[in-house]
Amino acid sequence: MALRIYNTLSGQKEEFQPIEEGEVKMYVCGPTVYDSSHIGHARSVIFFDVVYRYLKGLGLDVTYARNFTDIDDKIINRAEQLGVTAKAVAEKYMDEFHRDMDALHVKRPDLAPLATEHIDDIIALISRLIDKGKAYPVDGDVYFRVTSFDGYGKLSGRKLEDMEAGARIEVDDRKENPFDFALWKAQKPGEPAWESPWGMGRPGWHIECSAMSSRLLGETIDIHGGGKDLIFPHHENEIAQSEAAFDAPFVKYWMHNGFVNINAEKMSKSLGNTTMIKDVLKAYHPEAVRLFLLSNHYRSPIDYNEQAMKEAAGNLDKLYALLRRVSDEFGNLSILRLQSFNNKFGDLFREFCEGMEDDFNSARGTAALFEALRATNRAIDEMTDENAFESKIEIDGLMVDLFKMANILGVLNENPYEYFDAKKDKAGVDATRVEALIQERAEVRKAKNFQRADEIREELTAMGVAIEDGAGGTTWKVMD
């Protein structure tokens, strides 16, 4: 198998070959911390978390950096509204971001740099660009000279001439070209600022990522990622800055995730159509959020809606019901969990990997996970005294595959009994009573006493509980 990645730069899937054998340097643009994170942000973070897990799973030595933009116009505006410092706003939302992402089982990257902790690197990079004639200071600001960089537009496929012709950009006579962008911004009254050769000021957004990426990972890195909205201007500008400064390619593979949409429109704070992660987590299990986001290919748009979330939550129930069933039948699951880290794997894990190696097609990956679920339930259903030995070997193999997939997708982190207990506690019904009724119903059904079985179902309905009979036994949930 060979991993293939769709590279925005070439517009094609390319075979992944790290610059240094066995090593991967990966940088993903993190949030501007001025508000709570929404499901759109979660998609980007969770997808790159899966990329990180998969590359590590391949045995590669991955260094993953994801920054925080902790100084920016949006943060300053928010601080003004709230009457607090920009630093206080950034810290509050960084804490919240960590809380959300930890809850979503996102692995912390190896490096999580803050722009404000790299001001020296930023100033050094800007100075270098000025020395090379690629940037110019004006009245305490510094601008990048776009015409000095031949490759400007190569990522987004835009040509500077066309952009200029169609531009409706405000004219600023201090700039040589309307597309020159700010590397450094002179301090305005009351704004946070740092000393620089051009006076007090603060960095522009684009330069941070070039500075932190080269400082922490080197001048050329393997993978740089973010949402599609960052292709232009953010990533186009990063390329211009880094390549103009170092005369070396900045990034080998550019990866961009599609949006989470609401009614076919991008979920975005500026449009006011956001669903915050913390609110979704009040109603749904974090792993249901992961399943929902990962059951689509990362470059396709996803429509966020309750129906899709409910479906993901139901699928997660089925997975945990299987774990509980296997545990009930065969005892300790932790043995299987341990085995899931060894090198042995079966056809379904191979199918999973084939999907993932085709440009991280996690839709195929999750399909293989559910195929493993169905196959295991089937094997347990069909187990008899005669075939018990072979069946156990088969089930063991399937569960190893299932856990290997789950480890990469970042799901099934919980003990299944605790999972269902927590669900019941949350639902506020008498779980012991429900379980007893379900047990009794199974018994009376076996004895073909369907009248009593119906009465029990009615009693459960009256308690607000819906039941579903499936291959893994009867599951229940509190009705909406």
Ligand SMILES: Nc1ncnc2c1ncn2[C@@H]1O[C@H](COP(=O)(O)OP(=O)(O)OP(=O)(O)O)[C@@H](O)[C@H]1O
């Ligand atoms: N709806 C979305 N779907 C997928 N990814 C998104 C979405 N919104 C933002 N992202 C991604 O999340 C990351 C962090 O975004 P950033 O902090 O720049 O967002 P923002 O511009 O503040 O958010 P918004 O777009 O809501 O105003 C970026 O990689 C961005 O592309």
Ligand SMILES: [Zn+2]
């Ligand atoms: Zn960036």
